[in-house]
Amino acid sequence: MTSRGIAARQSGPEADWLAGRRYYPRVSRAASVGLALSLWPSADPEVVEHDHDDLPIDHPHLVQAHGRRHSHPFVIDDTHSVWPTRN
Template sequence: MTYPLSGWLMTQLGPVVALGILAALAGAGALFALSLWPREDPEVVAHSYDNLPLDHPHLKGGRRHAHPFVVDDEHPRWASHL
């Protein structure tokens, strides 16, 4: 979206003004992302699996467990903070 905008701004307003506007847009985007990011984002997330057998190596004997969380084959989406 900003790539064509940058070309248009450069031709209409010149490089200095265009870069200033694009820098302001980048700053606004960064502030917006910071406002959306959760305040508490723990590295270790407690979660459970009802569909895995108790002897599955990932569970280590209990359905509810906690470990540093990554998205992988065992965790196809981010765990909710339960």
């Protein structure tokens, strides 16, 4: 195949396919960030007041936190398996 044939081939559908492969990841990333920003709550507090009706009153977490209803920086862990609902 001559160099003219290769150049002609690159300006056809293959070039469009290559351009799509080049820009798709950028568009996909931008769309993902936009979706995350639109779905994430605007007020996302670090410290959350919550209670533990499922733990015994002498559980170390409740003793350290001074009772069933308390607040502290919230993370999902062994003591906090789900995000608390707003009361």
